[in-house]
Amino acid sequence: MEKARRRATIIDVGRHAGVSAKTVSRVLNGEPHVSPAVQQRVRDAAASLHYHPNMLARALVRQRSMLLGLVYENPSASYVVELQRGMLTRLADTPYRLVVFPIASIIERSGEVAGLLRSAGLDGVVLAPPAADDLRILNDLASAGIACARIGPSRAIELAPSNIVDDITAAREIATHVIELGHRTIGIIKGHASHAASEARTMGYSQAFYAAGLPMRLDLVEQGDFTRESGHAAAERLLARAEAPTAILAQNDDMAVGALLAARERGLTVPDDLTLVGFDDSEISRICWPPLTTVRQPVFEMAREATDMVIAQLEDRPPLLRHDHPHDLLIRASTAAPPRS
Amino acid sequence: MEKARRRATIIDVGRHAGVSAKTVSRVLNGEPHVSPAVQQRVRDAAASLHYHPNMLARALVRQRSMLLGLVYENPSASYVVELQRGMLTRLADTPYRLVVFPIASIIERSGEVAGLLRSAGLDGVVLAPPAADDLRILNDLASAGIACARIGPSRAIELAPSNIVDDITAAREIATHVIELGHRTIGIIKGHASHAASEARTMGYSQAFYAAGLPMRLDLVEQGDFTRESGHAAAERLLARAEAPTAILAQNDDMAVGALLAARERGLTVPDDLTLVGFDDSEISRICWPPLTTVRQPVFEMAREATDMVIAQLEDRPPLLRHDHPHDLLIRASTAAPPRS
DNA sequence: CACACCTGTGTCAACGTTGTCAACGTCGGA
C-alpha cells in the first residue's frame, strides 16, 4: 500500500516525458498538432506517474467547474429520487458531476440560496419546485451567470427554460374521474402553499366540481405539506368529521399513502369504504396496496430534459425554452363508487 | 434584471474598501488582527459588490475542495435514499457539499473508480457496498490521500473506517423466525454476488437451518441482484416449482416487494399462502401491503456516522475506526404459519 | 526564390485565493 504522496502534476508528467507542461495539456485534452511519438511518450509518462488532472485548477482557469446542482426542498419526497435519476441519466458519460442542494424552506431563505449556489462554483442548476417559482433566485442566478432550467414552474414560465405539465388540466381530470364514480362529498389534501402547483391543482379540482354542478366545499380542504406524515394527519382530520368524505384527493402520492395508512388504522378499506387518489405516479403509488389512482407526471423525463437545457446553455447551443410534457391519468385500484350509506 | 457581469473578486472588494486583497481575505475568513473599522469597511464593500468567495480558487490554494462523494451502485435502490439523507443530515450547516457517484457495475470497473474520484477533487468519500468491499478502490483512495469511510463492508474491516451490522446474525434471526413458524420448504432470493453482504446473509440463513436440523436446500436458492424486478423474476421461478416453497427469504426489501407482486399475480395471499421476509427495513417495507417482516439496518445512522468519520479525518481528529450498529428483527404482517396442505 | 501558411512545440501570464514573510506603527518596560 503506497503512502499518500504529493499528487503528480502536469509539470511532473512533462518532465518525465521530456516536454513542456503545455504539450502535456494538449495531449490530455485531445488538441491537434502533437506528433504521435510525443503523444505516446506523454501518455506513458502520465500512466506511470498515476497522473490524474486536477479538476480544481482546470476549473479555475477555464471558469468551468463541471458541477451542476439540483435544488429541492424535501430530501425524502419520492419524486426527488426520480429527479436525481433523470439528471444522472443525462449526465452519465459526460464530464459533469451532480451536487445536491436540499434546502429547508427555500422560500424564506431565497436570498441566501443564490449566494450559496454562486460560491459553490456551479456551472448550472436544475430547480425543482418551489425554487423553480422563486423570481428572486432566478434573478440572482442570471446575474451570477449560472445556467438554469426548471421543473414544474407554474409562474413566470417565460423567464427561464421550463419543463411543464398542465397541472390544472391534470387535476381536473382526476377529480372528474372521482366525481363520475358517484362521489359527492370529496375531501382535498393540499400540498405546501409555497409550491405554486398546490394552487394550480386546487384550481383544477374546482373546475371539475363546477362543471359537475357540485359546490367547492372549502370546509373539506385540509392543508398538508407533501410529506406522508402531513397526509396522514390531514386524512385523520377529514375522516373524523361528522360528515366524512367518501373520497379524498391528495395532491401527491406521498400524502395519499399517508391517508391510506390513516384509513387503514380507522378500519376503512380502500376503495370500498374510501376512494383515494394521489398525484405524480411516484414509485410508491404502484407498490402500495391498493395501488393508487394517480396522475403520471414524467418527472424523470422532465429532469433529464432540464439537465439537457442546462448543458445546452453551457455549450452555447440555444436551449429549448419551454418543454410541455404530457400527463396521464392512471386509474388503478384505489378508486371505486362510494359505499351505499 | 442585471446583466451577467464579471464576478467581483477579492481584489475588487479590497480596492473598494481601500485595503489589500489579503486583508479582505482575513476579514472574510474571520482571522484575527484586523481592526474593527477595516472589518466594517470590508464587509460593506463586499455586500455592495455582491461579492461571494470563489470556492474553486480557494480550493486550489488550500488543497481542499469541500466536496464529499457518495459512491454507490444502483440509483433506484431504496436504501440509497437513506444513505443520502444520512450524509446530508451530517453535512447540513457545514461547508461541505455532497457529490453523488452512481456507478454501474463498480466491481468490473474498480480501476477507473478511484481515478474518477481523484480527478473530481474530492476531499473524501463514503463508500456503500459493493465499493466498500473493493480493496483496489480502498488502496487507490489511500494513495491519493482521499479520506474515506465505509458502510456495511463484510471484508477487510480493519482497512478503513467502517460502519457495520452483523449481517450473519441478523439473517440467522430472521430465518429462525420463519422456521419457528413451522415452515420447512423455504426459498431464498440472493442479492447480487458482488455484494459481500449476499454471502453473509446466506450464511446466516444456513446457520438457522442447521440449528433447526433442516437441510440447506440449494435447489431453492435463486439469484437476484437487489432490484425489485429481479425479486419478481426469482419469486416466479420459485413459485413455479412442483414443490413450491411456503416461505421466501429475500435478501433485501426491494426484492421482497418484487416477490410480493409476483405472489399476488399468481393469486397467492401473503402471509396466508406464502410467508415473505425482506431485509433492510427500507421505507417501502412499511408502505406495502402487507408490511414486510424484515431486519432493520440503521442505514441512515450508518451514513451519518460514516460522514462524520470522513470529516474527522479531514479535520485531523482521530476517526472512529469501527462502529458496530445494532440490527432489529421487525416482525410485521407478512409472516405466518404455513398453510395446512 | 520569396512568401504565406501549416505543424509542432515552448514561454508566459492569467484564473482568485491564501500562506509566508516582512514592514510599519505603537506601547510598555527597563
Add this chain to the structure above:
DNA sequence: TCCGACGTTGACAACGTTGACACAGGTGTG
C-alpha cells in the same frame, strides 16, 4: 531613551492548469 513585543497591514509567491502568443522549421504557391 531605547528595545522588544505585539497588532495591523501589504507584497509576493504559490496552487495546477490553460489561453494567447511566439517561434522554428517545413511545405506549397506564385
